[in-house]
Amino acid sequence: MHIFLSWNNYTHGLMLTSRIGKIFQGCDEIDAAVFINGAEPLLDMGFFYVTGLMEGLFEGGMAIIYPDSSIEVVTSLLEAESAKKGDFEITIFKSKAERKEIFKDKLSKFKKIGINSQGLIHKNYLELKELLPEIEFVDVTEAVNSARMIKDEKEMEILKKACQMVSEVADGIVDFFKEGVKEYEVAAELSYMMQKLGATGPSFDTISSFGKNTAEPHYTAGDVALKQGDFILLDFGAKYRRYCSDITRTYFLGEASEKQKGMYTTVLQAQKVALDMIKPGVNGKDVHQAVADFIEGTKYKGLFTHSTGHSIGLSVHDGVALTKEIDNTLEENMVFTVEPGIYEPGYGGVRIEDNVRVTSDGCEILTTAKKELIEV
Numbered sequence: 001m002h003i004f005l006s007w008n009n010y011t012h013g014l015m016l017t018s019r020i021g022k023i024f025q026g027c028d029e030i031d032a033a034v035f036i037n038g039a040e041p042l043l044d045m046g047f048f049y050v051t052g053l054m055e056g057l058f059e060g061g062m063a064i065i066y067p068d069s070s071i072e073v074v075t076s077l078l079e080a081e082s083a084k085k086g087d088f089e090i091t092i093f094k095s096k097a098e099r100k101e102i103f104k105d106k107l108s109k110f111k112k113i114g115i116n117s118q119g120l121i122h123k124n125y126l127e128l129k130e131l132l133p134e135i136e137f138v139d140v141t142e143a144v145n146s147a148r149m150i151k152d153e154k155e156m157e158i159l160k161k162a163c164q165m166v167s168e169v170a171d172g173i174v175d176f177f178k179e180g181v182k183e184y185e186v187a188a189e190l191s192y193m194m195q196k197l198g199a200t201g202p203s204f205d206t207i208s209s210f211g212k213n214t215a216e217p218h219y220t221a222g223d224v225a226l227k228q229g230d231f232i233l234l235d236f237g238a239k240y241r242r243y244c245s246d247i248t249r250t251y252f253l254g255e256a257s258e259k260q261k262g263m264y265t266t267v268l269q270a271q272k273v274a275l276d277m278i279k280p281g282v283n284g285k286d287v288h289q290a291v292a293d294f295i296e297g298t299k300y301k302g303l304f305t306h307s308t309g310h311s312i313g314l315s316v317h318d319g320v321a322l323t324k325e326i327d328n329t330l331e332e333n334m335v336f337t338v339e340p341g342i343y344e345p346g347y348g349g350v351r352i353e354d355n356v357r358v359t360s361d362g363c364e365i366l367t368t369a370k371k372e373l374i375e376v
Helices: 010-025 045-051 077-083 096-107 122-131 141-149 153-176 183-196 211-215 258-277 284-296
Strands: 002-004 032-036 062-065 071-076 089-093 112-115 136-139 207-210 231-236 238-240 247-252 335-338 341-344 348-351 354-358 363-365
Touching: 010 045, 010 062, 010 141, 032 045, 032 122, 045 062, 045 071, 045 141, 062 096, 071 077, 071 096, 077 089, 089 096, 096 122, 112 122, 122 136, 153 183, 153 231, 153 238, 153 247, 153 354, 183 207, 183 231, 207 211, 211 231, 211 341, 211 348, 231 348, 247 258, 247 348, 258 284, 258 335, 258 341, 258 348, 258 354
Parallel strands: 032 112, 071 089, 112 136
Antiparallel strands: 002 089, 032 062, 062 071, 207 231, 231 247, 335 354, 341 348, 354 363
């Protein structure tokens, strides 16, 4: 079954054309590129980037993009109504056998096809090789990631909304803190508050940690009860129209000790080091090194254990990181987290994280929740 939809949304069509064009700028030697989804959660975010589709899973579906910036989508009947919200030709399959036939028919005319290996599960790759043994497949992951790194106007609009949600929640959650509340209860409240504001759900498993658990950067919420003097570290994000935000704030139940205040102040200063450096032309690894050097020059030497940040968008970790291991020249409209932290095992930790957009001459902080030391 074939359906052709007119390009009734001119702006949306131009947006997709621009995205596809950026991908082919980095891989112009191919005849076409494909994005194929596995079963949830193994979905290729590149599929949703090139289609702009905001609803549906499209398990087993395929998007084909062409050098002239056109696109078509192959989808199951289950997702047909969701697919009709896009501006492209749609081909619908009703069985696994029909899906294979359509894939072969659509792709057999090419000699060289790009695949997004970062989002393509091995089973689907083997299927392509079996169906199309004469065709050369070329990995275009780098070109896709490069295109996705620079957010367009629509992406920024959605990302800002997701960041507004978590900012409001980060300020509002303090009313939920009380002695005896459990880590998992706070995590549940965060999700509830985000979805009340319109989020689809959390961007990732919420980190809700108290006391010494805050020294584990990727801790998951347990049944520990909050008590006076505890650190409270919350790292959470809102997913909105497929795009992710990611914020961390650290609070204190009761009056913070001088040691806790020192850790907090140092992390806040370290974040400012990064924010002051971020602008087009700066290498991301230099931003990280400046932050690491700053913390290493304090009494918290050796207690900063991760990268300074990561790109964010359709995925929480959306391509590259601000780390010493990756050369990445910052460009306008890239979006990153900036999240230095200090973690003392057996005692506790502090992390402060914001999402920022690289502007023409610096950066714009998209998450606006309070950052002064908060004692509840």
